[in-house]
Amino acid sequence: MRIRLILVLLCFYHLGYSQLKEADSIQKLIENYKGIDTTLINLRHSYSAKKSMLTPSDTTWLAYNKKTLSMAEDLNYTKGVLLANNNIGVIYHYFRSDPLTALDYYQTAYKISEQNPSLERYQFSMLTNIGLIHYEQEDFDKAMPTFKKLLKYPQRKSNTLSNIGNIYGLQQQTDSAEYYFKASIKEAKRNGDMLQLANVSSNLGLVQAQAGRLNEGLANTASSLKMIDSLGLEVVRVPAYINAAEVYMHSSDLDKAEFYATESLNTVKALNNLYTETKSLQTLATIQEKKGDFENALKNFKAANILNDSLVSADRKVEISRKEIQYEADKKEALAFAEAERQRNIKNVLLVSGGAIVLASLLSVVFYRRKQKSDTAKKEAEFNVTVAEVELKALRAQMNPHFIFNSLNSIGDYILNNDTQAASDYLSKFARLMRMTLENSDKQLITLEEDIQLLNTYLAIEQKRFEKVFEYDINVSDDLDITEVLLPPMLLQPFVENSIVHGLSKSKKGGKIIIDFHSEQQQLIGIVEDNGVGRTASKMKNGHHKNSSMGVSITQNRIEVLNKTKGTNGSLKIIDKEVGTKVIVSLPLVLS
Secondary structure, three states: OOOOOOOOOOOOOOOOOOOHHHHHHHHHHHHHOOOOOHHHHHHHHHHHHHHOOOOOOOOOHHHHHHHHHHHHHHHOOHHHHHHHHHHHHHHHHHHOOOHHHHHHHHHHHHHHHHHOHHHHHHHHHHHHHHHHHHHHOOOHHHHHHHHHHHHHOOOOHHHHHHHHHHHHHHOOOHHHHHHHHHHHHHHHHHHOOHHHHHHHHHHHHHHHHHOOOHHHHHHHHHHHHHHHHHHOOHHHHHHHHHHHHHHHHHOOOHHHHHHHHHHHHHHHOOOOOHHHHHHHHHHHHHHHHHHOOHHHHHHHHHHHHHHHHHHOOHHHHHHHHHHHHHHHHHHHHHHHHHHHHHHHHHHHHHHHHHHHHHHHHHOOOHHHHHHHHHHHHHHHHHHHHHHHHHHHHHHHHHHHHHHHHHHHHHHHHHHHHOOHHHHHHHHHHHHHHHHHHHHHOOOOOEEHHHHHHHHHHHHHHHHHHOOOOEEEEEEEOOOOOOOOEEEOOOOOHHHHHHHHHHHHOOOOOOEEEEEEEEEEOOEEEEEEEEOOOHHHHHHHHHOOOHHHHHHHHHHHHHHHHHHHHHOOOOEEEEEEOOOOEEEEEEEEOEEO
């Protein structure tokens, strides 16, 4: 299938189609309203939801909704801020063909809904629009799970079913597409949603024509066009015309096919929706080719390819992935900080309570004094272990966002300086690295084999980024079985990163990193050694680097907390050599 619902319900909110007359009556209420309060904000949202779908070519909608956002922020009206952000995202997404900017507004709205349980019902809208961004980028592996997850929401179920049908249609799975379209039509009829009914009938007609059932396809196409004309459903006119052109092309009525394709192109130019304009050009070019009008067919194919290249590209997919990863990392870091604060408060309360218990013990009968003191000491020791374990969990949670942000910077640098195909390869390696990192993020210990795999992947990525300015070796002594030795995940990675970024990348000659694992007196020794410019020269050239010090500080704290919880004697040493730096991490040797 070449076209899908512009996602017509645009997922503005949870509202359905309404007549222009109703929107105009709301406008009069707004014009006569005195003062600025939440009622006015709600009226403006309602007016935008009803009117903008009927007049998508009106260029004033962006300014209108940004003003609504500003008013809601001044009133500290959370629901109004959420809806305004979602509206602005819709305008950038569908009216201005700018999904990257739209994604920022969708994520802002979704974050507000997550922080306010009373607004959870609005998540359907943002999730649908985010799924459509993946759909438009032809990233169906991400779009399909998002839409199927939305089936649990009762509102707009017809819309979700049609989205799933569209994906199956594009993948030439016509039986599955028809199943979901018919289910969508059933829901639309039950809710009296004529806008959705007209749109899905058009899509169903195209699927049936592609499957060779032309009579059914023509009937559903004609039904859709009749509803659009009689009810003035302008927002679905263009995709319905494109579908009609393809249906008539399948039935060999090329004149009628060309008429609808030409009308769709003339109409879509006023909407400024590049995705739909691309589909109009592609359809018209195909019809012209079949009619033997090769000159115009070639011209329209070229125009369609230019638009498509601007819409679907590796760079845009990378940027969308970057935004999503950063959003998740920000959320995880915020949760970690909140958990650490909560545990500190609990510790303070318990310490005060513990003091009261000790005081009561001193006033109790002498016979029980020794026993009471022993019990108190035991409870305090158990409590300290619990707090230390929570602190260790928080430190691991901080480490992941720090690592992700630095890796994202690497990807950004590489994309700016290399070609699209290389950028796509780089993203694939980064995705593999993220998968390994996230799989290990909740584990206290992983095998040495897993940690070496993670280091190898990270070093390979950094070699590409710095154009092989360095080489590396990872050595393991023969007395260590890498499948049995256990250690905390990503413990050496910050020092490897420092060696590359602050040592070897500044060196004028080729550098080398040597990572060594061996055992000494029941201790696992991990060494990171480089022949870079060294810490002193790096600081003189670049000053104090916050990210590098953060990584080292977190690792130092992780070792200290491990010592506290396990009663061990792990250590960290950083040695400045004549040429380069050497880091030695010592941990108790733990076997699975």
